[in-house]
Amino acid sequence: MRFDIRNYFKTGKTPYTAQFSEDFSAENFDGSVIREPVTGSFQAVPTADGVVMQLTIAAETDAECARCLTPIHQSYNFSVDYFVKERELDDPDFELPLDEKGCLDIRELVYQELIFKIPRVLLCSPDCQGLCPICGKRKAAGCNCQPADEAAPADARLSILKQLLS
Secondary structure, eight states: OEEEHHHHHHHOOSOEEEEEEEOOTTSOBTTBBOOSOEEEEEEEEEOSSSEEEEEEEEEEEEEEOTTTOOEEEEEEEEEEEEEEOGGGGGOTTOOSOBOTTSEEEHHHHHHHHHHHHSOSSOOSSTTOOOBOTTTOSBGGGTOOOOOOOTTSOSSGGGHHHHHHHO
């Protein structure tokens, strides 16, 4: 979906509103997967100084806990506001994704906002203890393994390191 923002500065007298549904199932979100289309709305309202835009996004992600690998389903519902002045469109450092004709790429804008919103490291709970290094079970599920004797190194070849640390 594209929004011709340059033309809107010239001819836009009334608010512009559009609904969208975008498929991001093939995109990479650092381990999170978006299986269902992302839905939302885009609104632009002209003002005396520029254009106020609001992007509203609803997305569902699936991922694994970074510590214990438990499946996590996360919902995201958020809005982002932008204010754009016409002179900013020619700035080479303009932050919004415009094509060569000056159209705003709404799909790319949604992707960028999702990259910022979806955490890189997801945990099933803030106090997740992870997996047992001995049996591989989740520690929260009741792992009863005893820690290895810390006096003896796990590998005899590493015993020299133990001596250096003493």
